[in-house]
Amino acid sequence: MNSSLLEPAMAPPRHATPPQVAFAFAPASVGNVGVGFDLLGHSVAGAGDRAEVRRIDEPVVRIAAIRGCVTELPTDPRANTAGTALLSLREALGLRHGFELTLHKGIALGSGMGGSAASCVAALVAANALLAEPLPREALYAFALDGEAVASGSRHGDNLGSMLLGGLVLATHDRLLRIDVPAAWHCALVHPHVVLETRRARAALAGHYALGEFVAQSSNLALVLAGCWRGDAALVREGLKDVLVEPRRAPLIPHFAKVKQAALDHRALGASISGAGPSVFGWYDNRADAEAASVAMQAAFAEGGLDSDAWVSPVNGPAAALIDSLDVESQP
Amino acid sequence: MNSSLLEPAMAPPRHATPPQVAFAFAPASVGNVGVGFDLLGHSVAGAGDRAEVRRIDEPVVRIAAIRGCVTELPTDPRANTAGTALLSLREALGLRHGFELTLHKGIALGSGMGGSAASCVAALVAANALLAEPLPREALYAFALDGEAVASGSRHGDNLGSMLLGGLVLATHDRLLRIDVPAAWHCALVHPHVVLETRRARAALAGHYALGEFVAQSSNLALVLAGCWRGDAALVREGLKDVLVEPRRAPLIPHFAKVKQAALDHRALGASISGAGPSVFGWYDNRADAEAASVAMQAAFAEGGLDSDAWVSPVNGPAAALIDSLDVESQP
Structure with a gap:
């Protein structure tokens, strides 16, 4: 990937003496973006996970604690997404030292907002700052993919890419490509308080597909990409329709049809499931x-008896960043 | 579609008294372009079909003759792609007059170079010139799709779009989007002298597909589109790999692997099957x-005992155009 695509602020600092501890924040994200299953995602301002990574002499990765809105995650690093990402980084670089990780989860489990990805990315961005020669952001992608696979059983980078680079990102199996969109474009993201396990959401996609479904979805993907590259909202509005995955997953999400309609009723460019669900997003110019729309979408969930949280963010959302401490107030 | 995307030369003329006869040429095309099955195509300079369309008083479409390199096509207009396209135009506009069509085929049957599409487009462009108020090019697309469906049993516009607008075109079920590419990018297209019926090539695609195949192919499509929009040959080189359709159709094309390798051996951005085959194309910067590459590809077919024809054309190839007569010399 061309490093000129990275913003100057993301060029990693070089240290004469690397720090012993670093803190990082990684934002939530909308995975898939309807038409880019496992490939397309954008970051969302507001919610996110935070990581503290400490350099330790032992040649291991150790998880000291997991705090915040999710605490029941495994602390065995090989069973933990962020732990696995750090192990992968250590092994690839042949580091003699180890890492001790403390996670502060701000993204609910099974929300479809990229919680496992955010933990990986926050941990990697913090650990990277401890290296004598920190790597560029895109070089962390492979390690993050190793971590993400622990959570979902699949190496997919749609959430990771947008967290690493910020904004809307196409994430293939081995590269990231940032896609600029107009600053005015915003996303409404609503998370109902029900858990939809990523593995269950993926099971809904088992089975066979017809070539015609793929042609229709590819056509929509191409229109959305064209609309983003040209800044043409009308093209995005034509294409932002998930005809492949949404029909198979919608039954798993309570009140999906009503919430989606509420999103569309506010001049949306399109609306669909965020990641594996149950969160629902809409795009607006x-x-x-x-x-x-976010108010109307929350009202639609509430009519069905479900509390929810909502975020409104530029589609061109933030990238993961170093922060001063694990305090919530230090969130960028 | 935004009419500003049309080149000035393609704005249809208005006639005080429409002419009684018109002639048009439509170029060959590379359908699918590897990663855009049924969606993406680009026109190819050199080969093409020509049509003469005459206004007649009877409210019918009549095929007077089919000449050139293919003559065994049906002359019943409802069984003929170009005839069906003209019937569709007549009916949609409620025309009182009819059309008499003479085709001069320059594209071999079952070559994968868009022969049926070229007949539709040439006939429509000529017929359009006979109208008191000729339609813009993109308005002819729906009629051309009706014609194309007669040949292949499927309403796909990947060949039609590139012929109507010229260059590389994304053709969805109801719209065309031209994609500019650098003028230096060229295509080598080689047609071995064997016939591969479109219907047989489509039958090879029957059956089910795995979601993972779609993700890989979508990723490649997105990279190719990104590379075209940015004029970045490296991105195209990463993406121009058909992992979905080519593996299923390659066994139908004699010596495919060797010919493809010959194409790749000359610094290709990618190489694959043109349309339904058996023609093979490569892209170069x-x-x-x-x-x-075209010489090497022909040599690879020749080693297998197959004669072939070859064309080298800008990817940004020509659009269909009015010509002065059916004479080959009047080809643009």
Whole structure:
């Protein structure tokens, strides 16, 4: 990947004496973005996971604690997404030292907002800052993929890519490509308080597919990409329709049809499931519509008896970043 | 579609008194372009079909003659791709008059070079010139799709779109989007002298597909589109690999692996089957490599005992155009 695609702020600092501890924040993300299953994602301002990584002399990765809104995650590093990502980094670089990781989860488990990816990315960005020669962001991608596979059983980078680089990112099996979109484009993301396990959501996709489904979805993907590259909202509006995955997963999400309709009713460019669900997102060409839609989407979940949280963010959302401490207040 | 995407030369003329007869040429094309099955195509300079369309008083479409390199096509307009396209135009516009069509085929039957599409497009472009108020090019697309369906049993516009607008075109079920590529990018297209019926080539695609195949192919499509939009040959080189359709159709094409390798050996951005085959194409970021590759590809077919024809064309190839007569010399 061309390093000129990285923003200057993301060029890693070089240290004469690397620090012993670093803290990082990784934002939530909308995975798949409807038409880019396992490939396309964008970061979302507001929610995210935080990681503290400490350099230790022992040649191991150790998880000291997991705090925040999710605590029942495995602390065996080989069973933990962030732990696995750090193990992968250590092994690839042949590091003599180890890492001790403390996670502060801000993204709910099984929310479809990229929680496992955010833990991987926050841990890697913090660990990277401890290296004598920190790697560029895109070089962390392979390690993050190793971690993500622990959570979902699949090496997919749609959430990881957008967290590493910020904004809307195409994430293939081995590279990231940032896709600029107009600053005015916003996303409304609503997370109902029900858990949908990623593995269960993936099981809904088992079985066979017809070539015609793929042609229709590819056509939509191409229109969305064209619309993003040209900044043409009308093209995105034509294409932002998931005809492949959404029909198979919608039954797993309570009140999906009503919430999606609420999203569409506010001049959405499109609306669908965020990641594996149950969160639902809509895209808008301005912030006000996204704000109004998020209220309507929450109301639709509430009618069905479900509490929810909502975020409104530029589609061109933030990248993961170093922070000063694990305190919530230090969130960028 | 935004009419500003049409080149000035393609704005249809208005006639005080429409002419009684018109002639048009439609170029050959590379359908699918490897990663855009049924969606992506580009026109090819050199080969093509020509049509003469005459306004007649009877409210019918009549095929007077089919000449050139293919003559065994049906002359019943409802069984003929170009005839069906003209019937569709007549019916949609409620025309009182009819059309008499003479085709001069320059594209071999079952070659994978868009022969049926070229007949549709040439006939429609000529017929359009006979209207008191000729339609813009993209308005002819729906009629051309009706014609194409007669040949292949499927409404796919990958060949039609590139012929109507010229160059590389994304053709969804209801719209065309032209994709500019650098003028230096060239295609080598080699047609071995064997017939591969479109219907047989489509039958090879019957059956079910795995979701993972779609993800891999979508990833490649996105890289190729990104590379075209940015004029970045490296991105195209990463993505221009058909992992979905080529493995299923390659066994139908004699010596495919050797011919593809010959194409790749000349610094190709990628190489695959043109349309339904048996023609094979390669993309290059300069004309000299495409020229050298076309010689090597022909040699690879010749080693297998197959004669072939070859064309080297800008990827940004020509659009269909009005011509002065059916004479081969009047080809643009």
